[in-house]
Amino acid sequence: MGFKLTEIVPWGRSYTEYVDMFALTKTDVTKKILGCGDGPASFNALLTKTGGKVISVDPLYEFSQDAIAVRIKETFAVVIEQVRLNQQEFVWNKITSVEALGNIRLSAMEAFLADYPEGVKAGRYQQMRLPVLAFPEQYFALALCSHLLFLYSEQLSESFHLAAIKELCRVSAEVRIFPLLELDGQLSRHLPAVLQQLTADGYLTQLSTVAYEFQKGGNQMLMVKQM
Numbered sequence: 068m069g070f071k072l073t074e075i076v077p078w079g080r081s082y083t084e085y086v087d088m089f090a091l092t093k094t095d096v097t098k099k100i101l102g103c104g105d106g107p108a109s110f111n112a113l114l115t116k117t118g119g120k121v122i123s124v125d126p127l128y129e130f131s132q133d134a135i136a137v138r139i140k141e142t143f144a145v146v147i148e149q150v151r152l153n154q155q156e157f158v159w160n161k162i163t164s165v166e167a168l169g170n171i172r173l174s175a176m177e178a179f180l181a182d183y184p185e186g187v188k189a190g191r192y193q194q195m196r197l198p199v200l201a202f203p204e205q206y207f208a209l210a211l212c213s214h215l216l217f218l219y220s221e222q223l224s225e226s227f228h229l230a231a232i233k234e235l236c237r238v239s240a241e242v243r244i245f246p247l248l249e250l251d252g253q254l255s256r257h258l259p260a261v262l263q264q265l266t267a268d269g270y271l272t273q274l275s276t277v278a279y280e281f282q283k284g285g286n287q288m289l290m291v292k293q294m
């Protein structure tokens with residue numbers, strides 16, 4: 068029995084993890100960025116503090132700061148328990164223990180929660196749900212999607228993946244997606260067909276190895292662009 072979650076949970080990674088997962092360069096972070104399915108990640112909060120331009124979208128942003136804090140608390144116990152039971156599925160070099168993981172995630176999610184009310188007012192956190200994004204064509208230079216597409220392949224169908232990636236390419240010049248593994252650490256069941264269809268439909272796709280690996284073998288990022 069491997070790592071398993073029945074639903075898509077709000078669980079937030081740190082700014083540094085985003086930089087590593089998406090191989091973000093100094094130039095990348097000056098671009099107009101969309102964080103899709105950002106949930107309670109601290110990427111938006113930290114990038115904004117350093118002068119970056121980023122909008123995060125997620126259905127979670129329908130809720131108030133207090134309601135999200137409650138969801139995070141509920142999720143925390145479930146995810147940490149799953150990681151504890153399946154420690155052999157993860158790489159413990161940068162994050163050295165389950166306790167350290169809990170601390171890193173909690174501090175990222177606290178940074179998000181502290182920034183959330185101001186970010187909502189500024190339009191930096193907007194309630195939206197793939198596969199439909201309410202932005203004009205090519206509004207962003209770079210769209211990032213972490214721990215949603217491919218990871219939740221059991222919950223999200225192949226056709227959902229295709230529609231979501233095409234919508235991300237409609238609103239952004241470049242799209243990066245990480246990871247390409249499912250929750251149980253296996254390569255996404257949808258990846259081969261999605262890559263094949265994107266290529267057939269005229270999109271450029273490129274897989275690259277990045278400096279981030281927490282799920283064992285999960286160090287591949289997908290870049291997609293409209294040709």
Ligand SMILES: C[S@@+](CC[C@H](N)C(=O)[O-])C[C@H]1O[C@@H](n2cnc3c(N)ncnc32)[C@H](O)[C@@H]1O
Binds near residue numbers: 075106125198214215
């Ligand atoms: C596991 S969290 C990942 C959060 C963040 N990207 C990170 O890596 O730390 C997955 C997020 O996807 C969001 N989500 C679920 N369905 C979505 C959809 N159809 N469109 C956009 N976001 C969605 C959830 O609300 C949740 O916040």
